[in-house]
Amino acid sequence: MGTLLQYNLIKYECSCGKWRMLPDLFYCRHCFKIKCDDCSCKEVDAIFCPRCLEPSSAPEARMKKHRCMNCNDCAKCGNVLSARTENEKCYLVCQHCRWSSRDAKQEDRENIKSWPSKENPLTSQLNEVTAYMKRLEVMENAPKDLKKGKSSKTWSAIHLKDKFNVQQMVEKRRKALVPDVNPVEAHAPTDPPTLEDELNDRSDVLRTLDQIIMQPLTNSSEPLLPVKVSLIGRVLVRCDECERTLVKRDFGVVTYKFKISSFAREFVPDIRMSRPVEDLKAGVTTPVFLSVTNLSSSSLDITIIPQAEEGFIQCSSEPIKLILPSSRSADSAAPGVHAEQSEVIVFRQHNRIGLRLDVIPSEANLESPVLDLLINYKQDGSFSLLATSEKVLNPEESGVDRILTARLRINLR
Ligand SMILES: [Zn+2]
Ligand SMILES: [Zn+2]
Numbered sequence: 268m269g270t271l272l273q274y275n276l277i278k279y280e281c282s283c284g285k286w287r288m289l290p291d292l293f294y295c296r297h298c299f300k301i302k303c304d305d306c307s308c309k310e311v312d313a314i315f316c317p318r319c320l321e322p323s324s325a326p327e328a329r330m331k332k333h334r335c336m337n338c339n340d341c342a343k344c345g346n347v348l349s350a351r352t353e354n355e356k357c358y359l360v361c362q363h364c365r366w367s368s369r370d371a372k373q374e375d376r377e378n379i380k381s382w383p384s385k386e387n388p389l390t391s392q393l394n395e396v397t398a399y400m401k402r403l404e405v406m407e408n409a410p411k412d413l414k415k416g417k418s419s420k421t422w423s424a425i426h427l428k429d430k431f432n433v434q435q436m437v438e439k440r441r442k443a444l445v446p447d448v449n450p451v452e453a454h455a456p457t458d459p460p461t462l463e464d465e466l467n468d469r470s471d472v473l474r475t476l477d478q479i480i481m482q483p484l485t486n487s488s489e490p491l492l493p494v495k496v497s498l499i500g501r502v503l504v505r506c507d508e509c510e511r512t513l514v515k516r517d518f519g520v521v522t523y524k525f526k527i528s529s530f531a532r533e534f535v536p537d538i539r540m541s542r543p544v545e546d547l548k549a550g551v552t553t554p555v556f557l558s559v560t561n562l563s564s565s566s567l568d569i570t571i572i573p574q575a576e577e578g579f580i581q582c583s584s585e586p587i588k589l590i591l592p593s594s595r596s597a598d599s600a601a602p603g604v605h606a607e608q609s610e611v612i613v614f615r616q617h618n619r620i621g622l623r624l625d626v627i628p629s630e631a632n633l634e635s636p637v638l639d640l641l642i643n644y645k646q647d648g649s650f651s652l653l654a655t656s657e658k659v660l661n662p663e664e665s666g667v668d669r670i671l672t673a674r675l676r677i678n679l680r
């Protein structure tokens with residue numbers, strides 16, 4: 268879609284200095300700045316299974332090791348496994364490559380839930396080590412806690428007589444502060460497998476890299492098991508400066524609607540090439556046809572200034588001033604009517620305007636002809652976050668007089 272609409276040829280400058288396509292950018296209505304992926308914060312706001320769309324809370328997902336218990340993928344080709352019932356028991360089969368859970372040497376089951384997956388054989392040992400490290404952490408933090416006075420009372424109470432039965436409690440807390448540390452036994456070394464062993468254990472069928480990545484704990488001698496589908500997270504985007512939410516989806520994972528959407532397309536003039544550029548020749552003036560669309564809720568007072576920096580194509584056109592009505596206003600010429608035409612303005616339709624700029628490429632530009640434009644624009648106050656709650660008393664807060672800028676580079680290839 269991006270190629271069809273030629274978005275890939277036009278890059279806008281983000282407030283952090285990076286160049287991105289307009290659909291990839293956000294707009295903060297509080298800071299009046301363009302934000303990209305790299306200069307915004309992302310937060311997971313919902314975790315769900317991409318197959319059955321069942322939502323999970325974060326602790327629940329952690330318990331399930333971020334896998335869905337009901338959905339399984341084919342171990343061979345990664346397609347969805349569907350259940351087949353035979354003799355009141357069911358098994359899983361892939362409709363694409365015919366691999367089934369019977370190939371994995373799994374018996375048929377009563378229900379399609381909780382098919383076994385390969386567990387790490389060292390899980391208990393790992394848990395032991397983690398617990399040991401936690402105890403060490405408590406010991407290391409004990410002097411700091413003492414300094415802070417967190418447990419000073421505990422320590423002084425040790426010398427008191429057990430008059431009110433508090434001694435037991437004190438002992439307990441003291442133990443928590445200085446736990447018994449029994450070092451975990453080191454993992455005993457085992458002999459590495461010989462080449463003969465490895466050759467004997469190797470299955471006849473070689474596995475692809477994808478199959479190995481899907482089940483990294485399964486040895487080549489063991490059969491592949493159905494793969495539990497990984498859960499995915501849906502993110503909400505925040506501004507990194509004011510921490511206000513820029514993009515938030517509506518409640519529920521099935522919905523495609525937005526509760527808050529602050530995409531740059533709805534605030535920045537959308538500039539695209541309306542016709543492909545003819546062959547560029549050094550020193551020959553060539554027209555470039557652009558369309559400017561205002562998709563915002565405010566009418567925009569726009570000035571387009573071609574930049575003449577070194578390394579970029581020279582533009583002989585003067586800066587262009589125009590007023591574009593908002594996409595929501597109805598007071599303009601009917602679509603398709605050429606309301607106004609001149610040397611520069613090719614057509615005007617409602618909230619879109621067609622422009623013609625003349626460029627003169629030099630020999631050095633022909634390799635990568637890029638046109639650099641600066642847009643200054645003004646809005647009527649509806650960009651401000653306060654405008655939505657209709658509390659704009661102070662024109663300064665609504666940013667009416669503020670001149671907004673956007674910089675873009677158009678690849679003329
Ligand atoms: Zn950025
Ligand atoms: Zn699922």
Ligand SMILES: [Zn+2]
Pocket residue numbers: 341342343344345346361362363364365366
């Ligand atoms: Zn398959």
Ligand SMILES: [Zn+2]
Pocket residue numbers: 295296297298299506507508509510511
């Ligand atoms: Zn902000």
